[in-house]
Amino acid sequence: MSDSSVTVLTQMTARLLLAPILVISVAVLVNGYASVGDGFSAGVIASLGLLLQYVSFGRERSDRLLRLRLVPAAAFAGLLGALAVALVPLLRGEPILTHWPPPGSDAIYVGSLELITAVAFDVTVYVLVVGCVVGFARAIARAGEGVAR
Amino acid sequence: MPWAPALDLRLALTLDGLGALYSLLAAGVGLAVLAYSAAYLPRHLAHQARPARAGLPFYGLLVLFMASMIGLATAQDLILLFVFWDLTAIASYFLIAYDRREADARWAALMALIVTGVSAVLLLIGALMLYSEYGTFALPELFERVEPGTTLTVAAALMAVAALVKSAQAPLHFWLPRAMAAPTPVSAYLHSAAMVAAGVLLIGRVYPFVASSGLLLDGLVVVGAVSIVVGGVLALTRDDLKQLLAYSTISQYGYVVLMYGLGGAAGAVAASFYVIAHALAKSALFLTAGAVTEATGARELSRLGGLARRLPLLAVASGIAVASIVALPLTAGFFGDELLFKAALEHGWAAALGAVAAAALTFAYLARFWVGIFLGPLRSAAETRLPALMVVPIAALAAVLVVGGVWPAPFAELAGAAAESSLLAPATASVAYHLDLRDENLMALAAWSVGAALVAAPALWRAPAAALAALGERLGPERVYGRSLWALNRLSDRIHDIEVRDLRTRVAAVLLPGGVLVALGFAVTPTEGAYEVGTVTVDDLVLVLLLAFVGAAAVATTRPRNQFVLVLTLAVVGFGLAAVYAVAGAADVALVAVLVETVLALLFLGVFALLPREALRREQTLAERPSRRWRDPLIATVAGIGAFVLVWGALSRPxxxxxxxxxxxxxxxxxxxxxxxxxxxxxxxxxxxxxxxxxxxxxxxxxxxxxxxxxxx
Structure with a gap:
């Protein structure tokens, strides 16, 4: 994935597409409870945007410009978050993964987004998927550099 | 307190007599050992050139062990018992392998873990059997509900086996002498007072189950007797100090098991009292062995001698400990043997004779131990001065033994309370000095004289004892353990070779049996009207075309020219399926399918870029070999037909x-x-x-x- 095989046109397009892709991914995430979309797809869309940067610019430049070194750690942050959402009800004496607010009562709405723990679960899945896919790509890219050398 | 109500698990801890006895032992001996380690560990680490920081995990592990031992003693729920049981095994693994660089230590730790861990599973199976029969894991409720029968006997037998292995009873005793590779404080704590005590604790705890069957009690007697003999005779032949003490522990716990097996109130009380006296004395002896090795640098009895003048306090303290195990008057152990003789007499003169012989054997090897170290000519000088902190704990333990010898009431009460928890009936231990010609006193005198005779005439027993030891090494259980591990490793290697030679073989190893099993399933179940061919309307035309396209792409994956094209063809299959989902109305699934296919194709290509070209070319030519030409398509066809039939059948049914x-x-x-x-x-x-x-x-x-x-x- 060296610069010589990627044209300037691709790089410009990739640079322009990054922000919209991230916005769309967040939109898909937020839209999950109202219509099509969920944390997993949103996460994959966001990570595809980041992978596009890797392909177009090469690993080192993307890492430097976008500070992507810590993104794989987000995978484990997401996992911890998901486990927290699942296990906190245990501390309150309820079965695992009991969501709040309980069925039947009203939820707090911010626009069309509901503030419920299920949405928080989706967000943790989103973070985890982004971290994992970017982590895979980084591992492969770094290994590739080692092989090429 | 409920812990996992869905699984009927409770955190049930009660400090009853049995719990109090073992908790006190664990805490008291643990305190002495911790004090000793404070002085011993820095020197030990210095010998091995390890930083002082390495001592911290040691104390942490010791405290963890102490806590799990107390938990084990007070647990009233079988699953909780099992959890603490395994916790002690884990802590002991890390403690035995504390000298990580020594191969002996690692091997011994693994052996202890495997042997005690596998037998712990038996404990779990026994608990589950009782649960499936009576519906609870809680011991108080189980005691009320159980009735004698095969289930109870088998469950109790399994638990007894687990306990006997943990207490290093024959024939599964071989892990204990090996575990002497651990640092001395670990041996003093785990392998004399705490971990091996867990085994007899379990027997005491589930005694009502065990006592329900005469067969089990007889089994305990046999195992105990064999352990006494094996441990005692082998202790006579050992030269290494700690090995001698290890075999002595095996023998002494054989006493305890024997007393539990003799049954009745007398047996249970005697066993509990014995555990207390032995734990205190044996840990003192282990600490002595460590101190002597520290002072002189010698670990073998043949290289030691005449240290009484140089280390007087140590000689006296260890002498008291030896006297206690040998059951001389004025020590707590005297009453232990008195109770043993009383219990044995109740069961006839054969048992009494056996008890006398066992006591004589104990006298012989322990006298050899103490005399060999402290009396006689000076062989290795005590070069280094021992810090007080190494001698004081030993002296403290010896002092407790003397106090117990003079005023045995507290010990007797503790033993009585422990026996009550075991028997679920009141039990008292009445111990006192009787200066008359009782049978117990006569037996004790006989035991000491025979033991003294054995010590004085070593030529009598040296050859047979050595022969027994050699026989054990050739044909003994340790050999069986070693060979079974080796055989398991070989089996695992063979299966690995057959199944996992390369990726295709691995996949084939799953697909082929899968397809065959599906075919078997369909051959066995009735298939009348199970397969419907539905009607295809014009509305479904798009779907059918898409499915045909996906099918064609799938077939195309079998004939790629190189791996790059293969990855892209697989991606085409994935995208086609995503289109099918979209047309069928599953919007979420279609979105996810498209995204996952994209990511996977990208990552797949990235990984392929890492593989060297020659390897890829070589794989390609390998796949086109004539021998492979029919095997792979055959496996693929079988698996494909199986999947097709399965899905058709599933979709035909509402x-x-x-x-x-x-x-x-x-x-x-x-x-x-x-x-x-x-x-x-x-x-x-x-x-x-x-x-x-x-x-x-x-x-x-x-x-x-x-x-x-x-x-x-």
Missing amino acids: APEASVAEDHIRLADDAHAKDVVTAIIADFRGLDTLGEVTVVAVALLGVVALLRRGRLT
Whole structure:
């Protein structure tokens, strides 16, 4: 994935597409409870945007410009978050993964987004998927550099 | 206190007599050992050139062990008991292997873990058997509900085996002498007072189950007797100090098991008293062995002698400990033997004779131990001065023994309370000095004289004892252990070779049996009217075309020219399926399918770029070999037909799970969701999602570890 095989046109397009892709991914995430979309797809869309940067610019430049070194750690942050959402009800004496607010009562709405723990679960899945896919790509890219050398 | 109500588990801890006895032992001896380690450990680490920091995990592990031992003693729930049981095994593994660089220590730790861990599973099986029969794990309730019968006997037998292995009884005793590779404080704590005591603790705790069957009690007697003999005779032949003491521990716990096996109130009381006296005395002796080795640098009896003048306090303290185990008057152990003789007499003169012989054997090897170290000519000088902190704990333990010898009431009460918990009936221990010609006193005198004779005439027993030891090494259980481990390793290697030679073989190893099993399933079940060929209308035309396209792409994957094209063809199959989902109306699934296919194709191509070209070319030519030409298509066809038949059959039947989907749709509103699929992922089937994301995170760990810099070149 060296610069010589990627044209300037691709790089410009990739640079322009990054922000919209991230916005769309967040939109898909937020839209999950109202219509099509969920944390997993949103996460994959966001990570595809980041992978596009890797392909177009090469690993080192993307890492430097976008500070992507810590993104794989987000995978484990997401996992911890998901486990927290699942296990906190245990501390309150309820079965695992009991969501709040309980069925039947009203939820707090911010626009069309509901503030419920299920949405928080989706967000943790989103973070985890982004971290994992970017982590895979980084591992492969770094290994590739080692092989090429 | 309920712990996991869905599984009927409770955190039930009670400080009854048995619990108090073992907790006091664990805490008291633990205190002495910790004090001793404070002086011993820095010198030990200095000998091995390890930093002083390495001592911290040691204390942590010792405290963890102490805590799990107290938990084990007070647990009233069988599963809780099992958890603490395994916790002690784990702590002991790390403690035995504390000298990580010594291969002996690692081997011994693994042996102890495997032997005691495998037998712990027997404990679990016994508990589960009782649960399935009586519906509870809690011991007080079980005691009320059980009735004698095969289930109870088998469950109790399994638990007894687990306990006997933990207490290093014959024939599974071989792990204990090996575990002497541990540092001395560990041996003093674990292998004399705490971990091996856990075994007899379990016997005491589930005694009502064991006592329900005369067969089990007889079994305990036999195992105890054999352990006494094996431990005693081998202790006579050992030269290494700690090995001698290890075999002595085996023999002494044989006493305890024997007394439990003799049954009745006398047996239970005698066993409990014996445990107290032995734990205190044996840990003192182990600490002495460690101190002597520290002072002189010699570990073998043949290189030691005449240290009484140089280390007087140590000589006296260890002498008291020896006297206690040998059951001389004015020590707590005297009453232990008195109770033993009383219990043996109740069961006839054969048992009494056996008890006298056992006591004589004990006298012989322990006298050899103490005399060999402290009396006689000076062989290795005590070069280093021993810090007080190494001698004081030994002296403290010896002082407790003397106090117990003069005023045995507290010990007797403790033993009585412990026996009460075992028997579920009142029991008292009445011990006192009787200066008359009772049978017990006569037996004790006989034992000491025979023992003294054995010590004075070593030529009598030296040859037979050595022969027994050699026989044990040739044919003994340790050999069996070693050979079974070796055989298991060989088996695992063979299966690995057959199944995992390369990726194709691995996949084939799953697909072929899968296809064959499906075929068997269909051959066995009736298939009347199970396969329907539905009608195809014009509306479905798009779907059919798409499915045909996907089928063609799938067939195309079997004939690629190189791996790059193969990856792209697989991606085409995936995208085609996504289109099918979209046309069939599953918008969420189609979105996810497209995204996953994209990501996977990208990552797949990235990984392929890492493989060297020659390897790829070589794989390609390998796949086209004549021998492979029929094997791979055959396996693929069998698996494909199996999958086809399975899916056709499943889709022909009206799905009974439609009701679950209706429930989901109905409840989606309550879950504050308008999109049912998202609600299913995050709410209804949230636990599945949790599992899946955990798998993805673990996959990340695996990929990063495998592709770490420098691994591929």
